[in-house]
Amino acid sequence: MSAILFAMLRMTAPLILAATGGIISQQAGMINVALEGLMLIGAFAGVLIAYYAQSAWVGALAAVATGALFAGLLALAVLGLRANLIVAGLALNLLVLGLTRYLLQILFATRGAFAPERLPGLGTLEIPALQGFPILGDIILGHSPLVYFSWILALLSAFFLNHTPEGLRLRAVGENEEAARSLGVPVNRVRALALVASGCLAGLAGVQLSLGNLQLFFENMTNGRGFIALAAIYFGQARPALTLLACLLFGLFEAIQIRLQTRVGIPPQWPQMLPFILVILVLAGVSMHRRARRMFF
Amino acid sequence: MIRAMAFRNLQEVARFVITLGVALILGAIIIQLSGREASAAYRALFESALGSRLALADSLAVSTPLILTGLATAVAFRTGVFNVGVEGSLYMGAFAAAWVGFTWPNTPSGLLIPAAILAGGLAGSLWGLIPGTLKAWLDVDEIVTTIMMNYIAVSFTSYLVNYPFAVPGLANAMSPMVPSSIHLPRLLPPSQLHAGFILALLCALGVGVLFSRTTWGFEFNLQGSNPIFARWAGVRSPRVILTAMGLSGFLGGLAGAFQILGVHYRFIANFSPGYGYDGIAIALLGRTTAFGTLVGALLFGALRNGASGLELFAGIPLELVRILEAVIILMVTAEATIRLKGKKIPISVEREG
Numbered sequence: 001m002s003a004i005l006f007a008m009l010r011m012t013a014p015l016i017l018a019a020t021g022g023i024i025s026q027q028a029g030m031i032n033v034a035l036e037g038l039m040l041i042g043a044f045a046g047v048l049i050a051y052y053a054q055s056a057w058v059g060a061l062a063a064v065a066t067g068a069l070f071a072g073l074l075a076l077a078v079l080g081l082r083a084n085l086i087v088a089g090l091a092l093n094l095l096v097l098g099l100t101r102y103l104l105q106i107l108f109a110t111r112g113a114f115a116p117e118r119l120p121g122l123g124t125l126e127i128p129a130l131q132g133f134p135i136l137g138d139i140i141l142g143h144s145p146l147v148y149f150s151w152i153l154a155l156l157s158a159f160f161l162n163h164t165p166e167g168l169r170l171r172a173v174g175e176n177e178e179a180a181r182s183l184g185v186p187v188n189r190v191r192a193l194a195l196v197a198s199g200c201l202a203g204l205a206g207v208q209l210s211l212g213n214l215q216l217f218f219e220n221m222t223n224g225r226g227f228i229a230l231a232a233i234y235f236g237q238a239r240p241a242l243t244l245l246a247c248l249l250f251g252l253f254e255a256i257q258i259r260l261q262t263r264v265g266i267p268p269q270w271p272q273m274l275p276f277i278l279v280i281l282v283l284a285g286v287s288m289h290r291r292a293r294r295m296f297f
Numbered sequence: 298m299i300r301a302m303a304f305r306n307l308q309e310v311a312r313f314v315i316t317l318g319v320a321l322i323l324g325a326i327i328i329q330l331s332g333r334e335a336s337a338a339y340r341a342l343f344e345s346a347l348g349s350r351l352a353l354a355d356s357l358a359v360s361t362p363l364i365l366t367g368l369a370t371a372v373a374f375r376t377g378v379f380n381v382g383v384e385g386s387l388y389m390g391a392f393a394a395a396w397v398g399f400t401w402p403n404t405p406s407g408l409l410i411p412a413a414i415l416a417g418g419l420a421g422s423l424w425g426l427i428p429g430t431l432k433a434w435l436d437v438d439e440i441v442t443t444i445m446m447n448y449i450a451v452s453f454t455s456y457l458v459n460y461p462f463a464v465p466g467l468a469n470a471m472s473p474m475v476p477s478s479i480h481l482p483r484l485l486p487p488s489q490l491h492a493g494f495i496l497a498l499l500c501a502l503g504v505g506v507l508f509s510r511t512t513w514g515f516e517f518n519l520q521g522s523n524p525i526f527a528r529w530a531g532v533r534s535p536r537v538i539l540t541a542m543g544l545s546g547f548l549g550g551l552a553g554a555f556q557i558l559g560v561h562y563r564f565i566a567n568f569s570p571g572y573g574y575d576g577i578a579i580a581l582l583g584r585t586t587a588f589g590t591l592v593g594a595l596l597f598g599a600l601r602n603g604a605s606g607l608e609l610f611a612g613i614p615l616e617l618v619r620i621l622e623a624v625i626i627l628m629v630t631a632e633a634t635i636r637l638k639g640k641k642i643p644i645s646v647e648r649e650g
């Protein structure tokens with residue numbers, strides 16, 4: 001049991017990081033369907049730079065920067081050249097998938113995976129104060145630093161969105177563009193910054209996959225996690241606390257899929273599908289609720 | 298009037314050529330940066346895409362599913378429904394067609410082939426109607442639901458061939474083979490070009506007629522360009538949305554069915570390299586017209602098929618073509634804007650002017 005909860009925290013971290021980024025852009029009125037691609041390029045850049053620099057942390061920084069760069073490209077296309085947000089986002093996913101495969105072959109002459117021997121990982125963060133707690137210790141200790149960081153970041157982003165003037169401005173842009181503009185908020189700049197921020201966090205989420213959970217890169221290694229993060233955002237209606245809960249739930253599904261598949265014989269496809277089915281049900285339920293309210297009041 | 302139309306067509310052609318040109322130039326830069334010769338690479342690409350009868354036939358074979366997913370997307374986008382879920386319909390259609398085939402192997406082919414194709418279309422249609430119903434009746438955002446439905450379809454069909462329809466002794470997740478009586482005839486062996494291509498062309502013709510000559514097409518356009526006006530003009534938007542999603546899903550399902558009956562002869566988990574997503578690019582490239590979509594699909598088919606030569610003869614990873622496609626999509630969508638759902642979401646679906 002504690003092994004499953006341990007795995008849940010591990011699998012949840014990339015989801016939390018990506019979803020937190022997604023919330024920021026969603027609250028600014030920009031659905032980020034490119035989370036998947038931004039995570040993947042982050043995972044790739046992290047491994048690449050960590051390998052050359054022989055430092056996982058330099059790799060993580062590079063991943064954040066690369067995520068920001070690609071999200072900046074998306075912002076340029078959407079806000080500068082008025083490309084459609086969804087189409088451009090999906091195109092970015094395609095671009096990253098192709099680019100990472102291409103570079104794997106050009107740089108390392110391999111297909112599929114890149115797992116060099118001397119690839120530094122993020123390692124684990126020791127928390128001496130918690131050592132010795134029987135069950136809790138087994139679950140909470142021994143994770144990569146990014147796992148703890150993801151929680152701190154989720155809390156920080158909730159505070160930022162709800163309790164700071166900048167957060168309020170960002171939400172105003174998403175809620176009512178015209179009103180925000182008439183109050184002098186630079187709408188496009190806020191949106192661009194929100195997208196770039198989501199790119200940074202998605203890049204970090206990718207690094208947690210490629211240097212935290214594992215120490216390698218393989219093609220399409222995000223495997224839909226960007227969209228699971230998107231599902232979590234819709235599940236939580238872009239609110240940080242609910243989204244965090246959804247990430248935990250979806251992380252649990254993934255942990256179950258990995259741990260129980262062989263022992264209990266649950267087909268792995270069911271926990272894979274569940275986040276997406278749940279989010280559709282939630283969306284339908286929310287909409288029905290809204291309708292019912294409109295009818296009575 | 299005629300001159301204005303000719304001018305617009307010329308503009309369209311110019312736009313098409315410029316988009317392709319920029320993508321190819323960017324590709325050349327990438328190739329040179331990778332330390333390879335761009336001219337040799339493009340010659341290899343061209344040779345294996347269009348250089349011989351066989352190459353040409355294979356390009357047409359590759360474009361077959363793309364024509365259908367492009368049309369499927371075009372039908373939805375016309376109506377202002379942002380259906381990103383053609384990939385899901387394709388998977389469901391592919392499985393349904395395979396299922397009909399391997400479940401009734403001894404039925405005469407005159408009955409079995411139409412039944413399998415129809416089953417594929419209907420399965421895709423039903424799959425599209427789920428988010429369609431949610432949008433039409435409950436106003437649930439179709440962008441999110443259709444993306445989610447894609448992932449559900451991929452996992453669900455993978456489950457089907459791994460558990461209930463698993464073939465004992467096969468390591469890979471595949472359904473049993475369909476009987477050879479159900480295979481769509483090959484048009485130019487040894488190329489993979491099959492009769493599904495002709496049917497896809499007929500679908501393009503049908504969608505073209507639908508768009509320009511029928512009440513349905515008129516209602517699609519009206520709903521897509523101005524939903525509020527459409528309602529005042531007596532168009533019942535839930536019905537139009539459902540019709541468009543049903544038809545879009547049907548075409549997506551056909552794309553899957555033809556891949557099974559014409560190429561793979563069995564359902565294989567995760568078999569699609571993203572035909573449904575390519576359809577989005579192709580429909581936008583073709584400005585959601587039937588003819589434009591057809592041209593876009595043929596272009597993408599040639600690029601895809603040429604990519605193998607790129608790798609084989611010029612030592613360039615065929616993923617280069619994926620990068621080019623992404624660039625083409627970005628350029629196509631960066632052009633124009635329309636109002637979708639009253640919100641100012643830029644989407645390059647309608648012709649400007």
